[in-house]
Amino acid sequence: MHVPDGFIDAPVSAAAGLAAAGAVAASLRGARRELDDRTAPLAGLVAAFIFAVQMLNFPVAAGTSGHLLGGALAAILVGPWTGVLCIAVVLLMQGVLFADGGLTALGVNITVMGVVTVLVAYGLFRGLVKVLPRSRRSVTVASFVASLVSVPAAAAAFTALYAIGGTTDVPVTKVLTAMVGVHVLIGLGEAVITTATVGAVVAVRPDLVYGARGLSAPLKLRVGGKLVDAVPVPAPAVPAARSTRTVWIAGLATALVLAGFVSFYASASPDGLEKVAADQGIDRRAQEHAAADSPFADYGVSGLTDARLSGGLAGTLGVGATVVAGTAVFWAVRRRREDARTRQDAATRADGRTQENV
Amino acid sequence: MGAGHAHRLYRHGHSPVHRMPPHCKLAAVLGFVVVVVSTPREAVWAFAAYAVLLGAVATAARVPPGFLLRRLVIEVPFVAFAFLMPFVVPGEQTRLLGVSVSVPGLWGAWNVLAKGTLGVAASVLLAATTDLRALLLGLQRLRLPPLLVQIASFMIRYGDVITDEMRRMSIARRSRGFEARGVRHWGVLAKTAGALFIRSYERGERVHLAMVSRGYAGSMPLIEEAPASRAQWSSAAALPLTALAICLLGWTL
Numbered sequence: 001m002h003v004p005d006g007f008i009d010a011p012v013s014a015a016a017g018l019a020a021a022g023a024v025a026a027s028l029r030g031a032r033r034e035l036d037d038r039t040a041p042l043a044g045l046v047a048a049f050i051f052a053v054q055m056l057n058f059p060v061a062a063g064t065s066g067h068l069l070g071g072a073l074a075a076i077l078v079g080p081w082t083g084v085l086c087i088a089v090v091l092l093m094q095g096v097l098f099a100d101g102g103l104t105a106l107g108v109n110i111t112v113m114g115v116v117t118v119l120v121a122y123g124l125f126r127g128l129v130k131v132l133p134r135s136r137r138s139v140t141v142a143s144f145v146a147s148l149v150s151v152p153a154a155a156a157a158f159t160a161l162y163a164i165g166g167t168t169d170v171p172v173t174k175v176l177t178a179m180v181g182v183h184v185l186i187g188l189g190e191a192v193i194t195t196a197t198v199g200a201v202v203a204v205r206p207d208l209v210y211g212a213r214g215l216s217a218p219l220k221l222r223v224g225g226k227l228v229d230a231v232p233v234p235a236p237a238v239p240a241a242r243s244t245r246t247v248w249i250a251g252l253a254t255a256l257v258l259a260g261f262v263s264f265y266a267s268a269s270p271d272g273l274e275k276v277a278a279d280q281g282i283d284r285r286a287q288e289h290a291a292a293d294s295p296f297a298d299y300g301v302s303g304l305t306d307a308r309l310s311g312g313l314a315g316t317l318g319v320g321a322t323v324v325a326g327t328a329v330f331w332a333v334r335r336r337r338e339d340a341r342t343r344q345d346a347a348t349r350a351d352g353r354t355q356e357n358v
Numbered sequence: 359m360g361a362g363h364a365h366r367l368y369r370h371g372h373s374p375v376h377r378m379p380p381h382c383k384l385a386a387v388l389g390f391v392v393v394v395v396s397t398p399r400e401a402v403w404a405f406a407a408y409a410v411l412l413g414a415v416a417t418a419a420r421v422p423p424g425f426l427l428r429r430l431v432i433e434v435p436f437v438a439f440a441f442l443m444p445f446v447v448p449g450e451q452t453r454l455l456g457v458s459v460s461v462p463g464l465w466g467a468w469n470v471l472a473k474g475t476l477g478v479a480a481s482v483l484l485a486a487t488t489d490l491r492a493l494l495l496g497l498q499r500l501r502l503p504p505l506l507v508q509i510a511s512f513m514i515r516y517g518d519v520i521t522d523e524m525r526r527m528s529i530a531r532r533s534r535g536f537e538a539r540g541v542r543h544w545g546v547l548a549k550t551a552g553a554l555f556i557r558s559y560e561r562g563e564r565v566h567l568a569m570v571s572r573g574y575a576g577s578m579p580l581i582e583e584a585p586a587s588r589a590q591w592s593s594a595a596a597l598p599l600t601a602l603a604i605c606l607l608g609w610t611l
Contacts, residue, residue, distance in 0.1 A: 006473020044512020200552025
């Protein structure tokens, strides 16, 4: 999905470059707040990890294989600021060193693949984790949904940029249909892999997963046969604690807007095809076939605002309903799971940590 | 860190292009690509002239054409997209090799192919003549935030280490009879990715401690101070300025 030079015209590329520069500057500040002077080595190593994991091939079926894009994974594992930073650095190095993605399109690439992916993924993830009960299962669910949505969201963002500054006037609905359609499939793979990877890390080092920081159960001591709370250690500056509420509201809002907006457009295509079939069906078919040289000759899709609007509305309602239903279900079974979780967490924390030489 | 400190695209050499300061080269390539992107697509001859310019640079840098052409395959996905354009773009139709295609689609495909190829070729030339450290130094001199340059340098420095770690895990998997064949094996691969993340992160922590113990206080010492002379700047500017002249001609003609 690396956009080459000449795909998006110069003004829009420049605007996307400015947006990307702003996002990277904000991330630099945010990451420094999270990691202070550990930023350089840690973000660098995580960027190297993203770079390496993009080379890990996941075989799909005979012959074909896919790989991780890593935006959602980075956001969940190391947090949004560091995540944007890592993806941006990976894209920069891919552009400069490996000629992968055009230099003028660097802003577009960072905006689409770094900023949009990470923001959507992390917003959704945070919102879901906040809404769902505090358990490892909800981290799994949240990372699945977040990475599933983030990939088509990036595709939609690319299409938006293409609609403004594309150098060819391919009908926007057609680009969007193709992009989002393909990327829903890619997103499905991304979601499965990301979820499994996050699960693997949570199982071994839950303290490393930025998105699961709220999960750790308070330390209990057994004093005289009774469990009592240990002396509360002042939490080592969890930056999210300050603004969790705003963050999860923002995430949920993103989800709703996204569902509304994306399906607003995505639904245009099937409806469009139906409409075209209806419009050009019986009366015009004979004439069309006589006139047209190729099946592609008359392939324009037009109008359909009401169909899209209803699609967007349905998407918004869908997210709302899913969140409500999911919350209800998880609320109902929360009690039973809580005990099991505490035990599990204690067991994993007892796991040894391997040390290697630098 | 035993791996060579050069990347796959770099070709060692002592040509004038190799010796040019990295920030001059970066600025020249960026300027060139911007000019190429803003050239009107109807000026077909201008793109031919750009290709000749790049060919001249490649000759000066002693980069063989085969090397350059092999690296261009990175473009293939978008080439496929470009080949679809004449069929999906609506508009005036024309016949080409007995197939009906649209004229704006053909122009669009040409536009993406020409500009994309020139952009990739320019980047490949830059990467082929500049080694890693020089490239990072160049980025820093072009006023990229130092922290970003540090992150990039750590990524590059440890990229090989992490990739090697991944390769060793792959060998370990295969030596135990594992072969990833389909979706059913994603779990194992995802666990690999998870383990790789933990190793990378912990290595990052250790690297940080090692740096702190050697006096790191948030910024790296600048060892090399090599400002570019006026002559170097002007020789680097030759490429984008010639391209700009061609571009202006393309707009006026």
